[in-house]
Amino acid sequence: MDRIDLNSPDIMDAREAANIWGKNDSYVRTFYKQNPDKFPDGSIRKFGRAWVVTTEGMEAITGIKDPRKNN
Template sequence: MINLFKQQPNLDDKNILSSSDACQEWGIEASTLRKRIDDFPYGTIRKFGTSWVVTREGMYAVFGEKRINRSYFSWKSKRE
């Protein structure tokens, strides 16, 4: 039975990211995120099928501030 009065999560929230989007924003590789799954606070990361979904709160808790200047993606694109 579905409880319509229970507050539902907002899946349009900009603080919910796919793992690939989160990795791009933080300048890390996907393997780095996967190795740190157990470090995320409860409720800030979840696997849906074969994809991980993460909150910005979880990313800040595990990886800290974004590394924009040292981004893997930025130096990779400069080399190509």
Template sequence: MAKHINLNDPEIMTAKDAALRWGKAPDYVRQVLRSNPDRFPEGSVRLFGRQLIVTREGMEVVTGHGEK
């Protein structure tokens, strides 16, 4: 059976929301992903159409700290 993913989970957010929650510029995730995609742990960031989705784990690894 496939694993169920709850898209209402606050651990999953848009890149813009994540950047604002971590006190970064709105395009922070997109810039980091473009310049150094290996900084994100596998499966912590994904592009759906034109929307980037990122996990809390991904943001904590990339920024080096938790949410502000």
């Protein structure tokens, strides 16, 4: 099994991800409920009440590369 680095900036909660991509706080949850197949396998998961999403997942659903990497 591959080691997962939970300190990676490519793993974030849904609210943080939405804010980074300039979307409203509920964007990721709403998008997932309507289009779960748009997320690449393993790019989103719910832990208890918290949704966790990867940069790959956000790029897939928004069509926008990570805004933090535009420098």
